[in-house]
Amino acid sequence: MNRRQLLTYAGAAGLFGVLAPRLRVARAAPAPANKRRLILVMARGGWDPTFALDPKTQSTMIDVPAGSRQLFGNLPVFTDASRPNVTAYFNAHGARTTIVRGISVASVSHIECVKRMATGTRSETNADMGAIVAHDNGNELPMPYLILGDTAFAGKYAVSAGRVGNTNQIIALLDPAQAYQTDGRAPVVTTDAEDALIAAYADATVERERAVRGANGYNKARLDDFREAIDRGKQLKSVRAGFGSRGRALTIPGQVQLALDALQQGISQCAMISTRFSWDSHEDITEQTGFHEDTFAALTGLMDGLVARPGLMTGSRMIEDTTVIVFSEMGRTPKRNAGGGKDHWPVTSAMVMGAGIRGGRAFGATTDKMEAAAVDFQTGAPSASGRVVTSTHFVAGVLKACGVDPSLHLGPTEVFGAFVA
Amino acid sequence: MRRFVSSLVVVGLVGVIGCTGTIGPGGDDTHGDDLPATVVFLTPTQHLSRASLALRGVRPSIEDLKAVEADPDALGGIVDRYLDSPEFGATIKDLHNDTLLMRMEYQPLQLPLTATFTNHTVVEINGSAYEEPLRLIEDIVMHDQPYTQIVTADYTLVDGIIAQIWGFPHSGPANVFTRYHWTDGRPSAGVLSTEVLYHRWISAGANYSRGRANLISRAFLCHDFLHSDIVVDTSIDLSDPEVVSNAVVANPSCAGCHQTLDPLASYLMTFANHQPIAQLAQGQRDYPIGGYDPLGENRYRGTNHRPPMFFGVPATKLDGLGKAIADDPRFARCTAARFASYLTEVPLDDVSGAWVARLQKLFVENNFSAKKLARAVVLSDEFRVSHDTNPETADRLIGTQKLRPEQLSRMIRDLTGFRWTTPSGASIRSVPYGTGDLLDGDLVGFRVLFGGIDSYFVTERVHTMNATSSLVAKAAASAAAEYIVEHDAVAAAADRKLFTAAAVGTTDETAVRAQIAYLHARIFGDLVAADSADVDQTYQLFTAAAAASTPKRAWKIVLIAMLTDFRSLFY
Numbered sequence: 001m002n003r004r005q006l007l008t009y010a011g012a013a014g015l016f017g018v019l020a021p022r023l024r025v026a027r028a029a030p031a032p033a034n035k036r037r038l039i040l041v042m043a044r045g046g047w048d049p050t051f052a053l054d055p056k057t058q059s060t061m062i063d064v065p066a067g068s069r070q071l072f073g074n075l076p077v078f079t080d081a082s083r084p085n086v087t088a089y090f091n092a093h094g095a096r097t098t099i100v101r102g103i104s105v106a107s108v109s110h111i112e113c114v115k116r117m118a119t120g121t122r123s124e125t126n127a128d129m130g131a132i133v134a135h136d137n138g139n140e141l142p143m144p145y146l147i148l149g150d151t152a153f154a155g156k157y158a159v160s161a162g163r164v165g166n167t168n169q170i171i172a173l174l175d176p177a178q179a180y181q182t183d184g185r186a187p188v189v190t191t192d193a194e195d196a197l198i199a200a201y202a203d204a205t206v207e208r209e210r211a212v213r214g215a216n217g218y219n220k221a222r223l224d225d226f227r228e229a230i231d232r233g234k235q236l237k238s239v240r241a242g243f244g245s246r247g248r249a250l251t252i253p254g255q256v257q258l259a260l261d262a263l264q265q266g267i268s269q270c271a272m273i274s275t276r277f278s279w280d281s282h283e284d285i286t287e288q289t290g291f292h293e294d295t296f297a298a299l300t301g302l303m304d305g306l307v308a309r310p311g312l313m314t315g316s317r318m319i320e321d322t323t324v325i326v327f328s329e330m331g332r333t334p335k336r337n338a339g340g341g342k343d344h345w346p347v348t349s350a351m352v353m354g355a356g357i358r359g360g361r362a363f364g365a366t367t368d369k370m371e372a373a374a375v376d377f378q379t380g381a382p383s384a385s386g387r388v389v390t391s392t393h394f395v396a397g398v399l400k401a402c403g404v405d406p407s408l409h410l411g412p413t414e415v416f417g418a419f420v421a
Numbered sequence: 422m423r424r425f426v427s428s429l430v431v432v433g434l435v436g437v438i439g440c441t442g443t444i445g446p447g448g449d450d451t452h453g454d455d456l457p458a459t460v461v462f463l464t465p466t467q468h469l470s471r472a473s474l475a476l477r478g479v480r481p482s483i484e485d486l487k488a489v490e491a492d493p494d495a496l497g498g499i500v501d502r503y504l505d506s507p508e509f510g511a512t513i514k515d516l517h518n519d520t521l522l523m524r525m526e527y528q529p530l531q532l533p534l535t536a537t538f539t540n541h542t543v544v545e546i547n548g549s550a551y552e553e554p555l556r557l558i559e560d561i562v563m564h565d566q567p568y569t570q571i572v573t574a575d576y577t578l579v580d581g582i583i584a585q586i587w588g589f590p591h592s593g594p595a596n597v598f599t600r601y602h603w604t605d606g607r608p609s610a611g612v613l614s615t616e617v618l619y620h621r622w623i624s625a626g627a628n629y630s631r632g633r634a635n636l637i638s639r640a641f642l643c644h645d646f647l648h649s650d651i652v653v654d655t656s657i658d659l660s661d662p663e664v665v666s667n668a669v670v671a672n673p674s675c676a677g678c679h680q681t682l683d684p685l686a687s688y689l690m691t692f693a694n695h696q697p698i699a700q701l702a703q704g705q706r707d708y709p710i711g712g713y714d715p716l717g718e719n720r721y722r723g724t725n726h727r728p729p730m731f732f733g734v735p736a737t738k739l740d741g742l743g744k745a746i747a748d749d750p751r752f753a754r755c756t757a758a759r760f761a762s763y764l765t766e767v768p769l770d771d772v773s774g775a776w777v778a779r780l781q782k783l784f785v786e787n788n789f790s791a792k793k794l795a796r797a798v799v800l801s802d803e804f805r806v807s808h809d810t811n812p813e814t815a816d817r818l819i820g821t822q823k824l825r826p827e828q829l830s831r832m833i834r835d836l837t838g839f840r841w842t843t844p845s846g847a848s849i850r851s852v853p854y855g856t857g858d859l860l861d862g863d864l865v866g867f868r869v870l871f872g873g874i875d876s877y878f879v880t881e882r883v884h885t886m887n888a889t890s891s892l893v894a895k896a897a898a899s900a901a902a903e904y905i906v907e908h909d910a911v912a913a914a915a916d917r918k919l920f921t922a923a924a925v926g927t928t929d930e931t932a933v934r935a936q937i938a939y940l941h942a943r944i945f946g947d948l949v950a951a952d953s954a955d956v957d958q959t960y961q962l963f964t965a966a967a968a969a970s971t972p973k974r975a976w977k978i979v980l981i982a983m984l985t986d987f988r989s990l991f992y
Contacts, residue, residue: 106650106651106652107647107650107651108651108653109647111647111880112647112648122648124880124881125768125881142888143888143889150875150877150878150879151878151879153881154883154887158872158883158885158887159885159886159887159888160887161887162870162887162888162889163869163870163889165863165867165869165870166526166863166864167864167865169865169866169867169870170870170889170892172896173867173870173889173892173893173895173896174892179896180843180859180865180896180900181843182839182840182841182842182843182900182904183842185900185903185904185907186903187896187899187900187902187903188899188900188902188903188977188978188981189899190899190978190981193969194966194969194978197962197965197966197978197982198962198978198981198982198985200962201958201959201962201982201986202982202985202986202987204958205986205987205988206987209987209988213461213807213808213820213821214808214821215808215812216809216812216815217808217809217812217814217815217816217817217818217820218815218816218817218818218819218820218821219808219815219820219821220815221816221885222821222823222885222886222991223987225885225886225887226885226886226891226987226990226991228886229886229887229888229890229891230891232887232888232891233888233889233891233892233895235888236888236892237892278529282628335658345653346651346653371653
């Protein structure tokens with residue numbers, strides 16, 4: 001029995017064994033070693049890769065911030081004394097980090113680019129990387145996909161996803177002591193025995209509805225989700241301590257700790273985190289210095305946590321079974337605009353860290369004009385006979401790194417798997 | 422012929438679970454030609470419940486259920502009454518917010534709070550200022566003005582807060598909305614003339630209102646420029662506004678979209694609120710701000726260099742734009758599709774084209790009456806589908822709809838008189854947050870956790886249950902049960918809201934069963950006898966709960982179970 005199973009049986013199943021038979025059965029089989037966990041960190045608004053991930057030289061074609069190219073092993077990064085947290089991150093975790101450059105999103109609209117980078121598709125009704133990995137690798141957990149940030153796409157796996165709210169108000173649903181009062185009156189707090197009665201009542205309805213009009217198709221799925229959601233909610237209550245108190249999810253360090261806790265305690269398989277910065281620097285690109293600093297400080301905390309905390313298998317660490325993706329939906333124009341900002345650009349870079357990846361190097365490339373360069377999909381190196389890496393190719397690679405078959409979710413797409421170990 | 426076959430296939434099933442039909446129950450000519458032959462329809466009372474919840478967000482009364490049970494043809498008249506109810510007005514606002522995305526609590530994009538608002542709360546300000554376009558649409562629809570008025574009307578709705586923000590006159594109680602006809606020279610273009618729309622959809626400096634233009638195109642014409650792929654020509658110096666301005670006109674890779682997008686944006690530069698907003702945020706000035714700036718009509722000359730134009734058709738000023746939108750056949754079609762999509766929870770792109778075409782025709786022929794359109798939707802075969810007996814096609818047939826958070830809030834309030842709120846101690850720039858509706862907010866509330874949208878980060882609803890929506894439903898039910906049972910336990914019989922057939926403390930089986938039958942009718946929309954199997958099941962729940970506690974406690978458990986039941990949360 002691995003750690004997750006131990007925690008699960010000691011916690012949720014112990015309290016709610018009667019109420020959650022299906023989830024508990026599904027949990028019985030240990031996941032294959034490559035069925036990884038995933039933490040997504042989204043820098044919404046469009047970051048400028050020239051600040052760290054994609055070193056460039058100042059020229060008539062491109063404006064870059066202060067700094068220079070620095071090698072961390074085989075990984076070149078753009079660093080500067082004004083961005084010490086960036087340097088500190090790569091000093092500590094560069095060997096566990098891959099940079100994928102030159103990802104084409106083929107749009108300069110935030111909404112479009114977010115869904116393309118998150119889902120690898122053009123539709124917001126499709127599930128994003130986190131929802132897919134959560135469903136395929138950890139659907140037996142109470143809340144397989146924990147959405148701490150703001151934007152996420154659960155698609156058809158909505159029943160497996162859950163949000164904590166802007167101020168972590170989910171705790172008001174989990175902990176009676178922190179429940180909201182209306183006009184000074186507290187809600188009814190049900191006992192386990194009463195919950196069992198209510199669940200049995202719901203079960204009877206589900207069976208009746210299933211027989212009458214929910215035998216198949218959309219209706220059946222809604223009935224299944226309805227019943228499964230009750231079990232998941234009960235299991236969440238059993239691990240409520242991991243959610244802390246209201247207000248915890250407001251900052252990126254707070255989200256990092258919550259995500260680490262949720263994964264470690266077997267609450268979730270995947271977590272979506274937001275940097276909480278608006279990277280859309282149309283008016284002053286220099287503000288991205290501060291965004292990079294705060295983000296990389298949090299990423300150092302995240303990676304330190306993954307290295308320090310116990311993993312799924314005895315004696316292992318979370319870093320061995322958890323993949324981390326840090327991405328932004330688009331990049332910024334090569335040149336500053338008249339106001340000193342940079343506008344939207346349909347090419348971006350991303351970081352992939354942790355389990356399942358070939359760390360300490362970069363794959364993909366951009367040209368001197370920040371165009372997405374053609375690359376060889378096997379080596380990830382620039383190649384005149386190669387192809388441009390699109391958001392779909394990238395997402396497919398992430399899914400592969402996490403032990404998920406991309407073709408089951410994205411169709412017969414090509415996988416950019418050069419960074420996958 | 423297919424309809425005939427359909428009737429043959431399902432006729433054996435409909436006695437208990439549904440019914441077939443060759444014509445909409447309201448007598449409308451609303452054939453569901455695109456429906457599979459194996460579809461089964463709701464019973465008339467189930468159809469009534471769905472119509473009531475879709476249009477109003479509340480369950481039908483027992484009287485209405487009985488009327489339809491006795492005569493299915495009564496449904497049309499009842500729907501007409503629903504369309505005149507304030508709850509339908511609330512639904513109209515909900516429907517349009519899904520498109521205009523006004524109800525957001527994302528602080529960086531909200532109007533700066535200043536000393537002007539000392540006597541208000543953030544909840545009050547949000548519920549007023551950002552609702553202005555939605556209230557105008559509600560006013561137009563509820564007074565059955567032509568729906569085209571939403572882009573051509575010469576007035577808006579103003580309360581005390583809106584008056585303070587934009588400097589409009591307002592008399593009477595601050596929380597009462599009154600019509601105000603603009604006097605600052607702004608063209609009459611309905612919601613396009615409401616300044617708050619442009620504050621919500623603020624345009625970045627060099628974007629020149631293109632985002633706003635796409636909002637208008639997407640919202641009113643269902644034409645979304647953003648769905649196109651782009652290939653940036655990197656030979657262009659994107660840092661030079663002049664070069665960019667020329668490229669979007671002359672460069673083929675840019676002009677494909679910009680030749681129609683930019684002229685649309687050129688209409689929208691007459692509300693230049695960047696500077697006053699910045700001054701407000703920095704404490705350099707106070708409200709009121711804004712006002713129509715006629716000089717903005719020529720601002721395109723110094724920005725995108727595209728004269729105002731509506732998809733290649735000349736139209737003068739903002740009112741010309743509104744009229745051009747209203748006259749565009751895409752407007753009627755888009756409206757029909759959006760109403761059908763919202764009221765059925767079918768994704769916009771998946772709504773049957775044939776059905777939309779029928780609805781569009783009816784809509785136009787009835788002088789753009791949104792009420793007639795909504796009526797046609799809910800009386801259509803497509804609306805009253807229950808399920809599909811063919812597993813091959815059942816995935817594509819949406820036969821159950823999940824309550825949205827707004828509907829859950831209204832349903833609970835209608836059933837119990839309880840509004841799920843909580844006071845927050847938070848404040849934003851010294852303005853207290855106030856008492857939040859827990860199903861209608863994101864800072865303290867659970868709107869998104871129950872599958873709703875926050876109108877900024879989350880713009881797609883979730884129409885199924887998950888862990889958090891289940892927990893929210895349970896919490897709302899627990900709070901409502903606590904309230905109503907305690908209330909009715911001490912209220913005089915005539916003042917009881919829900920316990921009309923039995924006192925809360927009674928254990929008499931006949932009385933308890935009668936009360937349970939009443940609850941089934943009110944909460945599930947099921948007219949069942951007190952000795953029916955359905956009531957048996959709920960009675961068993963009552964007795965089991967009462968055995969461990971008191972009748973009062975047992976009723977609370979019964980109500981929680983019923984309010985969180987599939988039959989309550991789905992329709």
